[in-house]
Amino acid sequence: MSTRNDGTLNGLATEGRLPEAADLDLLPTSAQVAxxxxxxxxxxxxxxxxxxxLVTAIDAAAVRLRRGGRLIEVGAGTPGRLAVLDAAECGPTFGVEEGQVIGVMAGGSDAVPKAAENGEDDHRAGATDLVAASLTSDDVVLAVSASGRTPYVRGAIAAASAVRALTIAVVNNPDSPIAAECDLAxxxxxxxxxxxxxxxLKAGTAQKLVLNTFSTLLMVKLGHTYGDLMVNVRASNTKLRWRSQRIVxxxxxxxxxxAAEALTEAGGQAKVATVMLLAxxxxxTARSRLTAAAGHVRAAVAGSAAP
Incomplete structure (x- = not known):
């Protein structure tokens, strides 16, 4: 089968056959796992x-989010579920405000636990769902698609481009329509x-790695960590309260x-407690400094503005 991207599924590298797997069903389990x-x-x-x-995309996205924009991750099927997962985990991990990172997938929330694969063919729904998010030019839309041609995702890109939001493709095939329609890829x-x-399978694995890297380093640039410590963690359960104490x-x-005493005085906010102790x-005063430093702990400790 050809692996040239000719605009059809038959021409996509991700739809080809892997020679090493030709006799997959005949291999012993050890060889299959390997x-x-x-x-x-x-x-x-x-x-x-x-x-x-990735470097280019992260740096460009950081500029928009520093201006108050949001990160909106969009996909259909597996890429959509990965987008929703990544967005959901930014809250407890980095303490981002509700709505700052949003996951949008074809078929809506009902399609997360149960497949609704027909939704990926609906270009209009992709546009409608992004318009409903009240996009602005400061927003960043991460468009995830293994094929690079998913109609739902392309509809979302069209809506984002119409308001000059930054659009970034995450794809697994070269020279794809989605990459061409986005600002970056x-x-x-x-x-x-x-x-x-x-x-x-491995396309999904790569998407998860890209999303992990992108959202994590974007949050680092926005000051949601101190070194490798997630000082903006939301201590919403026993494990996270223990983790907050250890982090501080x-x-x-x-x-x-x-650390526990400082957290009590800081109302459970690890970032505030950290600045209190270091400065x-x-x-x-710690809160005032963090506000002036746009949430960056190092700058707040030094009493300076955001980097």
Whole structure:
């Protein structure tokens, strides 16, 4: 089968056949597992090969979000579920305000636990769903599609482009329509799958890696971490309250008792408690400094503006 992207599914690299998997059903389990693992390694290498594209996309997105924009991740099927998952996890991990990172998928929330694959063919629905999000030119739309041609995602891109939001494609085939229609593209070229055409496999693995990298480093640039510590974590359960205490203790170089006392005074906010301990100030001053520093702990400790 040809792997040239001629605009049809038959021409897509991700729809081709993987020679090593031709006799998959005849292989012993050990060989099957080894083959799947090797293909996931290829997914990692594909993302590494797109690292410069990722750098450009992250830096461009940070500019928009610093102006008050939002990150909106869009997809259909597996890419849609990955987009919704990534968006949902930004809240508890980085303490972002509700609505700052949004996941949108074809078929809506009902399509997350139960497949609704016909939704991916609806170009108009993609546009409608993005218009309903009240897009602005400061928003960033991350458009995820293994094929690079999904009509729902293309509809979303059209709506985003109409208001001059920044559009970034995350695709697994070269020279795709979605990449061409977006301002920027991250092309993680994963090739044929172990199960021919099942792009929830290494194409999906690569998409998850791209989304992890993109959203994590974007949040780092926005000041939601201090070094490698997630000082903006929402302590909403026992595990996270323990984690907040450990993070503050690590960040400030104090014992857990001191960290707990600071967290109490800070109303449970790890970032505020960290600035209190590092700068030797009270909670009100720490909050004031963080506001002036746009949430960046290092700048708040130094008493300076956002970097």
């Amino acid at each position: 083959l799947l693992c090797e293909q996931d390694h290829r997914a990692v290498r594909a993302v590494q090969a797109a690292s410069e594209q 991250v092309e993680a070229l994963t090739g044929p799958e172990v199960i021919s055409g099942s792009t929830r 203790a690590e960040a400030a170089g104090v014992d857990t008792e001191q 030797g100030v009270d909670a009100a």
